Amino acid sequence: MELYEILGLTIVILIWITWVMERHNRRVKELGSLPPGPRRWPVVGNIFQLGLEPPHHSLARLARKHGPIMTLWLGSMGTVVISSSEVAQEMFKNHDVVLAGRKIYEAMKGNYGHEGSLITSQYGPHWRMLRRLCTTEFFVTSRLDTMRGVRGRCIDRMVQFIEDAGRDSGKNGIDVGRFFFLMAFNLIGNLIFSKDLLDPSSERGARFFYHAGKVMELAGKPNIADFFPVLRVLDPQGIRRxxxxxxxxxxxxxxxxxxxxxxxxxxxxxxxxxxxKQKKKDFLDVLLEFRGDGVEEVSRFSSRTINVIVFEMFTAGTDTTTSTLEWAMAELLRNPEKLKKVQEELRRSKKKPEEKDVNDLPYLRAVIKETLRLHPPLPFLVPHMAMNSCKMMGYHIPKESQILVNVSAIGRDPKNWDDPLAFKPERFMEPNKMDYKGQHFEFLPFGSGRRMCPAHPLASRVLPLALGSVLQAFDWVLADGVKAEEMDMAERMGITLRKSVPLKAIPIPYKPPHGC
Known part of the structure; x- marks a missing residue:
């Protein structure tokens, strides 16, 4: 090789080494400005440091050591975890747009994609159109008001189902969550199709309950294919399949x-x-209007998109409602004095509760809020994603980072809550004491900002009325002689937070004292 060739090759190598070193130094500098976090291990990152606890508890434990904004590496997936009301406020008030993306897990992909979905589609024109439908057609106050009687009938049917099942259950009791599911499913059925769809003996209802529950469970399960993209095609755990x-x-x-x-x-x-002209427009009518030829192509819905939206409304609406009401019942049965107090409030009136009565039932509303604080249905909300890099609280948040808002940790933060692990509805009895509209960052069960749950106006009406109705109509005893202090309160984590062991209890129809 000639001398000039050797010199030329040497210069090229030196330039390449210089470029690599500069790129490495820039990367080191960038990584150095990430939020703090535990030291990552080679290849696996921080996966094994999470332990065997439910993830919202293990991340809360790590946050106590590393801070309220923390970086974790789940394999190659960079994750920023937010665990305090102060950082959540900074995120939702000042960085809401750039962090409004969605982290799409492998389990969410497949033949029925995520792009037609309100929950998982990326922030953009299609998502904004879906969101606008929710706020102007689906969950607008005027429509919710006109559907008040429908909600009341669905809840009345649930009470009757419980009474019928309770007569035959004996000391084995009933699966309480199952009846909340039936009510929620029929409620969504009336919103979308203007009809009840299920009863306790419905085979289709049982199958949907099973399959929808498995979807929510698997979609929230740790998946090695998300942590190591090279394994996606193999789907080693079979979670996507x-x-x-x-x-x-x-x-x-x-x-x-x-x-x-x-x-x-x-x-x-x-x-x-x-x-x-003879029927009121329901959700399906609205969706079908976006399928026709008169709709701008960018806004037109395919049949698959309509299926995705309908499926999403049923799964999200039934699972979160069922979870919250089951946890509320479990906490009340574990705290008999709280149960007695809310039943006394409900039974002061000689008639069954109606939606218009809820504002006059402050302790019932407090029970719902306290349940959502301790057992938010989505402990991390639905994971956000940084659509572009940004600076937050002085730290660099890289593009495509997963953002987890640990609303479970925020709701149990001793800086904001006295005796945070105790079930104390009384903490919400103060006038104007926090709502769940996303403005009180110590309490975010439905999230905040652009990607806040659009159905929270419906949930705020359904949850207290459904719970109040079963508490007013029945006295409740734990099944199989289980004592309150022996209740299994273990959690089962999927997308939603469910009781690991379904709540079984015996409903005893309430008979007012003679002369009342």
Whole structure:
């Protein structure tokens, strides 16, 4: 090799080494400005430092050591964990747009994609259109007011289902969550299809309950394919495959409801061409309006998108409602003095509670809020993603970082809550003491900002009325002679936070004292 060739090669190598070193130094500097966190291990990152606790508890434990804004590496997935009200306020008030992306796990991908979804689609025009539908058509106050009677009937049917089941249950009791699920499913069914869909003996209801529950469980399960992208094609744990199996089965059931509704409507149209004028518009009518030729192409819904939205409303609406009400009942049965207090409030009136009465039931509302504080249905909300790099609290947040807001840790932060692990509804009895509209950052069960749960106006009406109705109508005893202090309060983590062991209790119809 000639001398000039050697010199040229040497210069190229030196330039390459210089470029690599400068790139490395920039990367080191960038990484040095990340939020603090535990030392990462090679390849696996911080996975093994999480321990065997439920993840919202293990991350709260790590945050006590490393701070309220913390960096973790789950394999190659960079994750920023927010564990205090101060940092949550900074995020939602000053960085809401740039952190409004969604981290899409492998389990959420497949034949039925995530892009038609309100919950998992990325922030952009399609998502904004879906959100606008929710705020102007689905969960607007005027529509919720007109549906008040429907909600009341769904809850009345639940009370009757419980009474019927309780007569046959004996000391084994009933699966309390199952009846809350039936109520929530029929409520969503009325919002979308204008009809009840299930009863306790419904085979389709049992299958949907099973498949939807498995989807929520698997989608929230740690998946090695998310941590190590090179393994995605292999799906080593089979989570994506299993999730898609249950999604498809649940889609078949939801699609069957849609098909039945469409066939019934077509039949009615043949008999009476003005049928549309005779019925109130429900959610499905609104969705179908976005499928027609008169809709701008960018805003047009495919049949699959409609299926995704319907499926999402059923799974998200039923699972979170069921979880919250089951935890509320469990906490009250474990704290008999609180149960007695809320029942006394409810039974001062000689009639069953109605939605308009809820404002006059402050302790009942406090029970719901305290349940949401201790057992938020989504302990990390739905994971956010940084759509671009940004600076927050002086730290660098890299693009595509996963952002977890640990609302469970925030709701149990001793800096904000006295005796934070105790179930004390009284803490919410002070006038104007915190709501769940996303403005009190110590209490964020429905999130905050652009990606706050759009259904919280509906939840704020349904949760207290459903709980109040079963507490007013029945006295409750734990099944199989279990004592209050022996209750299993272990958690089962999926996307939502459920009781690991379903709550079983005996409903005893309440009979007012003679002369009352």
């Amino acid at each position: 299993k999730t898609q199996f249950h999604v498809e089965r649940a889609f078949e059931i939801a699609g069957g409801f849609i098909k039945e509704r469409m066939e019934k409507e077509m039949s009615a149209m043949e008999e009476d061409g003005d049928i549309k």
